[in-house]
Amino acid sequence: MKKIIFVLFIFTALFFVGYFIGNDSAVPGIMPIALEGDIAASLDIVNDESTITDGSTIADGSTITDESTITDGSTITNGHTIDYEITDTADPTPILFEFIDAHADTITRAMETGQSLFRNSLHLDFERLMDFNAPVQIFAIWCSDRYLGSAFEYANMVIDFFERELAENSDIVELALSLEDLERNAANNKISAILALEGGEPLEGKIENVDHFYNRGVRLIGFTWNRENELGLGVGTGSDKGLKPFGIECVKRMNELGIIIDVSHLNEAGFWDVHHLSNKPYIASHSNVFSITPNRRNLKDDQIEAIVEKGGVIGMNLFPDYLSTTKSARITEIMPHIRYLISLGAEGNIVLGCDLDGVPTLPYEFTDVTSLKTMSKRIADEFDEYIASAIMSENFYDFFVRFWGTAD
């Protein structure tokens, strides 16, 4: 309610200011301005095309009380006036997430190495995520071979660890179970953590375990890792067999519950079974383009077109082997993948799936999660700001709206 009152207040203030100063040249339309800091409640307002230039004034007496930042980088100081002109009022972005990433292996890696999620020596931690505005990170639980006999128990142990870490850092990070959670966390400028399984081994072939992990907060399940399990066969098996009966059952139950299906690592026959059976969009959380870099973990053209047709997303993986065949990839080697996806009509389906803490090496210049700022700039330089922000977060946000926003 406070948010609504605040936004209305700003609307009203802008309207009267524009009216009284009688500046005909500016203000083609009044729209609220997105602010961070103490007034983060109205995160949604200036869109990418908006500019703040000479024009109108926000008078003293508005609720801007501290130094606040307009999303394009301009700064307002308490008691000062700002001038603005809205040059494009179309389709404001509803909520600003600085990035949304589909895949990181940080939880298991931190637990295995006895480190915390707040601060560690790995590719990402909560402290570094705080460099970003309201980031969303999908954290996957991966089961190494030695836990295969007790995968259910192991995954629960990892979730226990994750819950303890979330509780200790509840001032900066929250688990997100729904679209509403993502939006609330963004309004509070908190990190959103989404829990995932990479490989369905922890389900141990029991459909009730899908519900069990749903109730523990899991909202995305990759059916297989590279190997075979009760659901189907991974790309590492070289098999052309499709999903197993339990995998087919899982598609149905996950559709019903609202758990996102992840097809990265699944073999092609299993992929097509998911495509034909799922009544919801699905994702390839960390896979690139096979036509650019022929690797079994990358997606062929018809798979990409199928994901697009279904409204899913494809997370760009930073592992050098999947980016290029040169073995010394730079950040810029993601560009041909993006360009190719755009040529296939997937502009609205490209997201991040960096695979941090899941890969032994990263591209030159990419050291850890904070390097996403550099990558975003490089994508904007290569394409434009619109494509950069679509890939960094907007495409994924739109997917969550398609996937969860329409759920009953």
Ligand SMILES: [Zn+2]
């Ligand atoms: Zn993986």
